[in-house]
Amino acid sequence: MTDLQQALTADDLLAAIEECFERGWTDGLPVVPPVPSLVRRFLEHTDRAPSDVVWSMSQVKRGCTVEAAAINAVMAGCRPEYFPVVLAALEATVDEGWPGNGGWQSTTGGGPLLVVNGPVRQELGVNAKGNVLGPGFRPNATIGRAIRLIIMNAYGIRPHELDQATQGTPGKYSLCIAENEEDSPWEPLHVELGHAPDVSTVSALHTRSTEYVDNRNTGDAREVLTDIADTCARIGAMTARRYRRVGVVIGPEHAQQMAAQGFSKQDVKEFLVEHSGRTAGDLRRAGRGSATARSAAARPQAGTILAVEENDDDAVPDDQIVTLIQSPDDVVVVVAGAANAGVSTVAQTLGFPPKTPGCAVVRR
Numbered sequence: 001m002t003d004l005q006q007a008l009t010a011d012d013l014l015a016a017i018e019e020c021f022e023r024g025w026t027d028g029l030p031v032v033p034p035v036p037s038l039v040r041r042f043l044e045h046t047d048r049a050p051s052d053v054v055w056s057m058s059q060v061k062r063g064c065t066v067e068a069a070a071i072n073a074v075m076a077g078c079r080p081e082y083f084p085v086v087l088a089a090l091e092a093t094v095d096e097g098w099p100g101n102g103g104w105q106s107t108t109g110g111g112p113l114l115v116v117n118g119p120v121r122q123e124l125g126v127n128a129k130g131n132v133l134g135p136g137f138r139p140n141a142t143i144g145r146a147i148r149l150i151i152m153n154a155y156g157i158r159p160h161e162l163d164q165a166t167q168g169t170p171g172k173y174s175l176c177i178a179e180n181e182e183d184s185p186w187e188p189l190h191v192e193l194g195h196a197p198d199v200s201t202v203s204a205l206h207t208r209s210t211e212y213v214d215n216r217n218t219g220d221a222r223e224v225l226t227d228i229a230d231t232c233a234r235i236g237a238m239t240a241r242r243y244r245r246v247g248v249v250i251g252p253e254h255a256q257q258m259a260a261q262g263f264s265k266q267d268v269k270e271f272l273v274e275h276s277g278r279t280a281g282d283l284r285r286a287g288r289g290s291a292t293a294r295s296a297a298a299r300p301q302a303g304t305i306l307a308v309e310e311n312d313d314d315a316v317p318d319d320q321i322v323t324l325i326q327s328p329d330d331v332v333v334v335v336a337g338a339a340n341a342g343v344s345t346v347a348q349t350l351g352f353p354p355k356t357p358g359c360a361v362v363r364r
């Protein structure tokens with residue numbers, strides 16, 4: 001392709017964009033042509049060698065080098081200074097374990113929710129406030145998009161080929177946010193995961209959907225949490241594993257309300273585990289009877305049973321509550337959004353692999 005050092009006419013640029021489409025390099029939207037001089041600018045923002053392999057995916061026998069990641073970050077529309085965050089985002093996605101377990105190729109068609117923490121949020125202008133899950137902010141849009149382009153181009157996982165998604169989700173284009181650490185009453189995600197507050201990280205949670213909880217009708221934090229728990233326990237998000245992990249993006253208004261009434265982040269997680277359930281009868285009526293397995297002794301709380309993999313549900317009465325989250329460790333809580341209304345969001349996952357979320361430090 002023509003280098004940026006040479007003058008480009010409009011026709012040249014359009015031809016380069018069309019060539020990217022023809023080569024199958026895009027996600028369906030136009031990309032920035034990855035001319036060599038621009039790729040070099042990205043590589044200047046990392047101390048890693050261009051030939052270093054970030055991660056090899058054994059089942060497709062393909063890997064992504066630092067240079068390949070830079071090429072895709074260019075195409076996604078990133079600025080060069082975003083590149084260390086892109087590398088960390090890929091490492092965090094791999095760290096969670098999903099790529100090695102077929103998550104990128106899944107029929108349910110999910111993608112990573114990326115959460116940026118630490119000083120890099122403000123340095124790069126990663127949005128953590130209003131419309132945090134929506135459009136309008138270049139770092140959020142392009143960092144997330146770079147990961148999708150890497151999945152497609154470096155690893156060859158494209159729709160109608162290795163990507164087996166039945167319907168997919170808009171989050172497969174890009175789903176990248178920053179945590180609103182300033183308006184949160186709790187420690188941020190990266191500190192919870194063991195990092196110092198002044199360390200910049202990216203965390204990744206493989207998600208299949210985002211479902212909002214709009215509750216500005218009550219001053220009782222327990223009622224808001226009950227509302228969120230109801231969304232966490234939506235039957236349609238269940239898989240053959242019969243339990244799940246969830247990400248909960250709590251709006252600052254809800255988070256501050258909860259904290260003011262004595263809820264720590266751990267308290268929130270424990271509440272959601274205890275109250276995210278459905279009756280055995282509800283599950284049977286939805287064709288999920290096998291989720292009512294195991295005896296009440298599986299959990300210490302009276303009147304509930306734990307959803308697991310055995311299929312011995314016949315003895316469970318219809319009014320028995322079946323909890324659908326096993327442990328507080330299966331709930332990822334992030335505070336993000338604007339403090340202008342009582343709105344939070346539940347991000348549904350497939351419930352495995354065992355690590356939730358993945359995390360990587362941004363190296364600059």
